[in-house]
Amino acid sequence: MRVPFEELCRVLQSILVETGFETRRAELCARLFADASRDGVHSHGLNRFPRFIETIKNGIVDIHATPELMGSHGAMEQWDGRRGVGNLNAHASMSRAISLARSHGVGCVALRNTNHWMRGGNYGWQAVEARMIGICWTNTMPNLPPWGACEPRLGNNPLVIGVPRTKGHVVLDMAMSQFSYGTLEAYRTRGEQLPVIGGFDLKGEFTCDPGEIESSRRPLPIGFWKGSGLAMMLDIVATLLTQGTATHQITPDVLQETKLSQVFIAFDLPSGDNDALADRIVESVKTAAPAGKETARYPGERTAEVRAENTEKGIPVDPSLWQQVLAMCGESAGK
C-alpha cells in the first residue's frame, strides 16, 4: 500500500508530539524520516521509526537536548550533541556548516555525543538544496572487521558527498561495508544470492551467500583492504575533530548505540557556471558505452526518480508496519 508524503509526515509528527517533542522539532524530525522513505531508503525511514521510539523510551535519546557549542576556531566548530535526537542534531550541524561556509568559504562542524543520524543522505540533500557542496560522515558501533582480522572493530561509517546541480543534484550516500546487515537479511529472506561477493563464510572463503556472512560476522569492506583503511580514517578524523568517542567505545547493540562522532563540511561554490561543469561530467558518465542493457547512473539519479514516483503515487509502506505506527498514534492520542 502507499501513503501520501504529507500523511506520513503528519502521523509521525503526531506520535513525536505525543512522545513529548516540541511541535517544530517534531515536524522536522518526522519530515526527515518521511524524506528517507520517500527517497526509497526504507531502512532508515518509516521502517526504522518504531526502533527510534524505543531508543527514546530506553533513555538513549534525550528528545529535549539541543547541541551546545564547545569550541570554535574560525570556520571550524565543535558541538556536543548531548545525546539528543540524531537526525535533528545532524540537521542543525549541517545547517551550521552551511552558515560557516557562507562566511568563510568552507565551514566544518564536528559533532560529538550524538545519536544515529538515520539516513545520512538527508544532510547531503540539505547542503545541495542550499547550493553548497556538502560532505559529512559518522562513525558507528563496531560492525566490520578490519582487513586481516575476523572481529568487528571498525564501523561501516557512512560517508555522504553532495554536489548541487539544477538538472539533478549529485548525492552519494555510502557505507564502508559492501552490504549492510539489513541488506544481507533482505537478500536472505528473498532466498537470493548477493550480486557480488559480500563477505567471508565460516571457513574464511569469499561468499555471495548472505546467510553465511551473517553467521561469520565478516562482511567485506568496500575494496577489501582499501575500505578497511578508509573506514578507520573516517573514525579517527571524526574522533579527533569532535574530541568525542571512537567506534571501539560504542556499544555494539542497535538499541544502545550512542555517543557517535560526526563531521559536517560545507563548501561555498565559487562563482562560475557550476551547472555546466557538473552537467558535462554527468553526461560523460551517462554516455559511456554500457556493459549491459542500461547506461551508467550517477549518484542521486535513482533517488530523484524514486522521489518523483513516490511523491506522485504515495510512499510504499508495509501494511502491518503502517498499522503498528497508526496504533502508536492512537495509543498515544488515547493516553
Next chain:
Amino acid sequence: MRVPFEELCRVLQSILVETGFETRRAELCARLFADASRDGVHSHGLNRFPRFIETIKNGIVDIHATPELMGSHGAMEQWDGRRGVGNLNAHASMSRAISLARSHGVGCVALRNTNHWMRGGNYGWQAVEARMIGICWTNTMPNLPPWGACEPRLGNNPLVIGVPRTKGHVVLDMAMSQFSYGTLEAYRTRGEQLPVIGGFDLKGEFTCDPGEIESSRRPLPIGFWKGSGLAMMLDIVATLLTQGTATHQITPDVLQETKLSQVFIAFDLPSGDNDALADRIVESVKTAAPAGKETARYPGERTAEVRAENTEKGIPVDPSLWQQVLAMCGESAGK
C-alpha cells in the same frame, strides 16, 4: 642495489638543475621523488623520474611556472597551477591549506591546471608533520569505466587522508581502482594472479588475471558501484571547487595528461590529548583477532617500517634504471 637517500636526492636535484630548475625548487622536487622511493612507492619515485623529465621536454610541464591565486573567500582559495611542476604545486597548495587552517581552523586550497602530483601520500605526510589533519585528492585522466559501462570515463582519482600521531602517523593513500595498471603489469610480469578480483575479462566476467584486465581495459572500482560513485564525486567536487577541468577533458596519455584539478584540505587539531585518542583507535584495530597469521595494519604502518629500513640500508633501485639516471646526470653535466 641500494642507494643512500641523500645520494638519490643529490643526483635527482642535479639533473633538475641541469634541466633548468632553480636550485631550491630542484631540491624540493628531487626530495619529493626520493621520499616516494624511500617509502616504498617506487612507481611514483625514481621509477617515474625519467618519464617526468620527458614531460618537461615535451612541453607538458613548465618548470618555471608557480601557482597564482585566482580567488579567495576566507578559508577557501582557488589557485591556478599554470601547468607547473605537479609535485611542487601540490606541496605549495598543502602548505597554503595548512596556513589557512592555522588562521581559520580549517583551510582549503583548490588547485586547477596543474600536473601529476606523483605520490599523493607525500602531501598527507606533509600535513601530519605539521600536526594537522590533511585530506587531499586529485582527478586523473580517464582510466576506469563507471559501474555498468565498459568505457573508461572516470579517473582513479587518488584520495589521501592523514592524521598525526606521535607513535606513528596514520596516512591513507588510495586510488579508486582496486589495482592500478602499474600493479596489473607487475603481477603479469611475475606470472602471478591478483589476490582478489581486479576487473573484468573480455567476456565481461570477473577475473583475477591481470593480463585479461589489461586487455579488456575494465579494472574494477573499489567496492564495485560504490567506488565508481566515489570516483565521480571526487572529480565533480574538484572540478567545481577549482573551476578547472574534469577527468573527461583530460588527455588519456601518460605523456600528455595535464590540467588536473586537485583539492587540499587541512584541519587544525582541537586542543586535547589527540595522541591518546588516536592511539586507542590504532590499538583497537591492531588487537582484533587476526584472520590469518598477521595482525591487521593501520594505514601508514608499513610505510613507516619501509622508511626506517630504507633510511638505514639505502633505497632499493633497479640497477639499469639507476645507470640510466646517472647517465642523464652525466649527459646533462657534459653539455
